[in-house]
Amino acid sequence: MSKKAYVRAHTNIALIKYWGKRDETDFLPMNSSLSMTLDKLYTDTMVVFDEALPQDSFYLNGEKQGEKETQKISKFLNLFREEKNTAIRARVESINHVPTAAGLASSASAFAALAGAANLALGLDLDPQRLSTFARRGSGSATRSIYGGFVEWDMGTCSDDSFAVPVDDAGWDIGMVIVAVNQKAKEVSSRIGMKRTVETSPFYPAWVESAKRDILDIKAAIAAKDFIRLGEITEANGMKMHGTMLGAEPPFSYWEPDSIVAIKIAQALRKQGIACYVTMDAGPNVKVLCRLSQAETIKQALLEHFTEDKLIITKPGKGIRELTP
Template sequence: MTQAVGIARAHTNIALIKYWGKRDKDLFLPMNSSLSLTLEAFYTDTKVTFDDELIKDIFLLNGKEQSEKEVAKISHFLDLFCEYIGKRPFARVESINFVPTAAGLASSASAFAALALAVADALKLDMTRQELSTFARRGSGSSTRSLFGGFVEWAMGTSSEDSMAHPVDDADWDIGMLVLVVDSQEKKIASRIGMEHTVQTSPFYPAWIETAREDLQAMKAAIAEKDFETLGRITEHNGFKMHATTLSANPPFTYWSADSLLAQEAVRLVREELQVPAYMTMDAGPNVKILCRASDMGRLQKALSIHFPAENIISSLPGPAAYVLSEADWQQSKMRLTEGNHI
């Protein structure tokens, strides 16, 4: 192999039943199964070039060469695939994030899902999408779900081989999500650190695990019945329960900011005024996501713009599964980067 190239796009996903805590830190095995909605609005494009003439791995994010620490993360991820094929050529990895990085908007999910699919495409690996998700998981747990579109379950499994994602429903029944971006800066406490601290110190954590399992079964039933309001209520309750574990950790911490609280209150006010079903959820970051009917997004966005700048309220329909891009697609993404149109 002189040179092998793969290019892929993966969209972010927002967990409705949260993944919070690992039972195996090295294999990224979760403490509970989770369920998410893939979003159309946010995604990562990644190009991987394996080249026998390279003497080390190179990683560029949004056109900028990254530090040795960041390259090491990518190298470790590439090692997993190269162990699978029995050889280890070095690679040039170029990613363009159309997602704010490390702000609780699942940038790592789309990033590692895109990287996994690009690698599989470059190396012509004969893997099912479920099998590929077990590799993506080793880069970022939530990336397991970004290989699929619509509603996706990440089954916790019993081992590394069966802790994988699978599609649940295409979410093509008037499903939408608004994202209130109150802060797109990198968060101070990484998800990995926050999870570990919570698992070790929160007295609420065992109850979180038990009720998360119950929530998952109830949510899957609601999706099967296309019962949006039950789906929404479970989403909101599950998300706040997750954040209760961080507040009960020792010492306590939170991913919320003052603006997060203002956003939460704005959502409550608006949904009461409009009398529309709209349900909040938050991940490990300050931004508030609102699960709603796609047909209600316009009214909600207009009403919320009284409380927050309109440009900070992003609407999204359900997103597709990750897919391979052409070189022409890649060049268009690079052009958007040059023009400053990435997030």
């Protein structure tokens, strides 16, 4: 008998960043983080568990994936199989709905969608909080993609209580303009980058201390629906994270010339009275946090330097949900 489920999960952008693990096996972070789930970027994943399958297989955007990619999926599915006490194999089919030029293929939406689908297909009935602890062991940022809106990943004390907590549905005037600077493969993966930073950057302990304060402050700003404060904390936190990498040995940076161009455009808009704030992750793309009602104006300013296909406007997105095939 086969057991099947089809689930959508959206990606998320951290406003307070996760950058560093205290436990690499269980993906336990050094600090709590807080993100916004995005409407426009998501992954749809179908999982079929079937006694007749000799092994796991994984298809991404219609293409059968190689051994390395499939092993990653198998290892992740083992968490669910252990929970169910079964050895049943699976076929996984994922479609990444990411605008082509974005270069934002995300492990966050991928592992959240796969976690949601495996949970349903095996009839495990994990609640969202527990499910987020499973998603976490695929990729840290996937923890937060279980929920929509603003989501905190509480660092917790152990694997069982390092989970996602919904903070606010972000149903106010909030948006994001993504500037897709380029799609080149990263020279330093985020996993290696964070490890190097934790192990060698003298700025790292200061980052952890400062992120603890930032998470309290940003939650207060969200509770007060204070967009300016939300943006200020977001921009400062992201800059501090990138600062830790310049202190690493050997030092590294994900920034490119066009990243700085986008940041300068956002800063110039701010001087003109448009509230917008930048954040960047483990890559050169710039995300401009703004009021959704002003996103089009911001996009117009960015169009002076970037082409239309590099600019994506999105509103906050929802948490994972089941789809009908």
